[in-house]
Amino acid sequence: MDIRQLDYFIAVAQRGNFTKAADELFLSRQALSKAVRNLEHELGHPLLINRDNHLELTDEGRALRDDALPVVDAFKQLEQRYLGTLDAPPLRQTLSVAMAHGTALSMPPRAIDTFRAEHPDIVLSVEEVTTETAIDMVRAGESDISLVGSAPQYLAEFDLMLVVETGVFLYVPVENPLAAQAALALSDLEGQPFMTFGKRNHLHRYFMEACDAAGVHPNIVMTTSDSELLVRSAVQQQALFFGFPPNVLNDPKEGRVLMRLDLQRESAFGTYAIRRKATAPSTSARAFWEHLGRV
Numbered sequence: 001m002d003i004r005q006l007d008y009f010i011a012v013a014q015r016g017n018f019t020k021a022a023d024e025l026f027l028s029r030q031a032l033s034k035a036v037r038n039l040e041h042e043l044g045h046p047l048l049i050n051r052d053n054h055l056e057l058t059d060e061g062r063a064l065r066d067d068a069l070p071v072v073d074a075f076k077q078l079e080q081r082y083l084g085t086l087d088a089p090p091l092r093q094t095l096s097v098a099m100a101h102g103t104a105l106s107m108p109p110r111a112i113d114t115f116r117a118e119h120p121d122i123v124l125s126v127e128e129v130t131t132e133t134a135i136d137m138v139r140a141g142e143s144d145i146s147l148v149g150s151a152p153q154y155l156a157e158f159d160l161m162l163v164v165e166t167g168v169f170l171y172v173p174v175e176n177p178l179a180a181q182a183a184l185a186l187s188d189l190e191g192q193p194f195m196t197f198g199k200r201n202h203l204h205r206y207f208m209e210a211c212d213a214a215g216v217h218p219n220i221v222m223t224t225s226d227s228e229l230l231v232r233s234a235v236q237q238q239a240l241f242f243g244f245p246p247n248v249l250n251d252p253k254e255g256r257v258l259m260r261l262d263l264q265r266e267s268a269f270g271t272y273a274i275r276r277k278a279t280a281p282s283t284s285a286r287a288f289w290e291h292l293g294r295v
Contacts, residue, residue, distance in 0.1 A: 001039060001042055001043070003071075003072060003075050004035070005035055005036075005038070005039045006039075006064075006068040006071065006072050007025075007072050007076075008021070008025065008027075008032055008035045008036060008039075009035075009036050009039055009047065009061075009064070009065070009068070010065060010068060010069055010072055010282075011024060011025055011032075012032065012036055012048065012055065013047075013048070013055075013057055013061065013065045013279070014141060014144075014279065014281075014282060015141040015142070016054050016055045016056070016140060016141035017054070017055060017140070017141060018032055018033050018036075018055070020141065020142060024094060036048065043060070043064075045058070045060045046058050046060070046061070047060060047061030047064060048061055054140065054141075062278065065279075065280055066280050069280045069282075073283050093121060093122050093123065093282065093283060093284040094122070094123045094125065094284065095122050095123070095124050095125065095144055095145075095282070095284040095285060095288055096125045096127075096137075096142065096143045096144050096145075097124065097125065097126045097127070097143060097144065097145050097146070097147070097288065098126075098127050098128075098129055098133070098134040098137045098138070098142075098143040098145075098146040098147070099126060099127070099128050099129070099134065099146070099147045100128075100129065100130060100131040100133075100134045100146070100147060100148040100149055101128060101129070101130060101131070102149055102244070103147040103148060103149055103271045104128065104147075105244060106149070106163075106164045106166055106244070106245075106270070106271045107147070107163070107164065107271065107295070108164070108295045111291075111292075111295045112124070112126065114291075114295075115287075115288060115291045118291070119284070119287055122284045122287070122288075127143070130200075130225075131148050131149060131150065131200075131201065131202055132200055134146040134147070134148050135148060135155075135158075135274070138158060138274055138275060138276055139157075139276070141276070144275065144281065144282060144284070144285035144288070145273055145274070145275050145285055145288055145289060145292075146273070146274050146275075147163065147271055147272070147273055147274075148202070148271070148272055148274060149166070149202060149203060149269070149270070149271055149272075150202040150206075150269070150270075150272050151202065151206050151265075151267045151268065151269050151270075151272075152267045152268075152272075153267055154202050154205065154206075155272060155274055157277065158274040158275060158276065158277060159274065159275050159276070159277050160272050160273065160274045161272065161273045161274075161289070161292060161293060162268060162270055162271075162272055163270070163271045163272065163273050163292050163295065164270050164271040165268045165269075165270040166244070166245050166269060166270045166271060167245060167260060167261075167268075167269060167270070168203070168206070168207065168242070168260070168261045168263055168269055169242065169243045169244065169245050169246075169258055169259065169260055169261065170184060170240050170241065170242060170243060170258070170259055170261050171234070171240065171241050171242075171243045171253055171256040171257070171258055171259075172184075172240055172256065172257050172258075172259050173238045173239075173240075173255060173256060173257075174255055174256065174257055175238065175255075176192075176238070176240075178192070178240075178259070179257040179259070181259070183259060183260050183261075183262060184259050184260065184261045184262065185261075185262055186210060186211060186214045186216045186261070186262070186263060186264070187214070187216060189211070189216055189218040189240070189261075190216050190217060190218070191217065191218070191219055192218050192219060192239075192240055193218075193219045193221050193237055193238060193239035193240065194218040194219060194220050194221060194239055194240050194241070195220075195221055195222055195223075195224075195230050195233055195234040195237070195239045195240070195241040196208075196220060196223050196230075196241065196242065197223060197224070197225055197230070197242070198223035198224065198225055199223075200225075201225070202269075203242060203269065204223070206263070206265070206269050207242075207263070210263040210264070210265055214264075218240075221233070221234075221237050221239050222237075231253070235255070243258050245260075246258060273289065273292045275289065
């Protein structure tokens with residue numbers, strides 16, 4: 001067993017996929033697979049099992065990963081400190097982050113830029129995707145951390161952290177008597193025409209579950225994932241629809257009033273950071289997670 005074998009094994013364990021790990025390590029898939037299989041043969045037991053086209057750690061693999069990760073990290077730092085030269089580029093770690101549409105708007109100003117400035121040794125890859133894709137990317141190991149607009153009950157399979165509590169806000173036509181109120185309660189929405197995003201959207205689920213629990217029945221005119229179509233149709237139908245909190249996005253809409261909706265739910269809706277449970281994060285992922293906890 002040598003340090004490179006452990007490094008390769010950890011990469012596969014974190015990505016859950018030989019091909020993705022090989023791309024990150026600039027190795028062929030065959031070479032990486034052979035290195036891990038040699039390590040398993042040397043130790044005398046399997047470290048990884050294939051389940052539904054996704055690699056999962058055995059108990060022995062999980063124990064080795066947790067023990068080896070700090071050793072490999074320390075070796076890389078030692079190697080860079082004593083073997084690095086002025087002519088050689090500094091050793092750089094990689095970090096993959098998936099951000100669901102809209103979550104970037106909810107983040108504190110320059111949160112990502114600040115992290116990059118504080119960690120120039122980390123190559124940060126940020127991809128904007130749908131909420132479900134961001135969740136799937138963490139599940140599959142394609143992203144180290146994902147940022148999603150959601151609530152805890154939909155993220156139970158992950159380690160999670162509330163980064164920004166956004167709450168729920170609605171645009172209400174000024175002609176609607178509700179626009180004269182200071183805030184909205186669920187009971188105010190009984191029978192009101194409403195445009196929303198559809199079943200796969202977590203805000204829609206959060207809202208509809210609260211309505212069902214309260215026995216409130218808004219008149220859902222249409223659901224769509226196309227935000228431009230949603231706004232255009234809502235204006236035509238004089239319907240209510242979701243908006244960003246004013247501290248997140250100052251986007252006044254003519255003829256509309258933005259109002260907070262009190263759903264009276266224990267769980268908070270907001271921007272959550274998620275990562276895989278029972279998986280030791282890389283040094284770069286741990287640094288980003290801690291950074292999100294501070295912002």
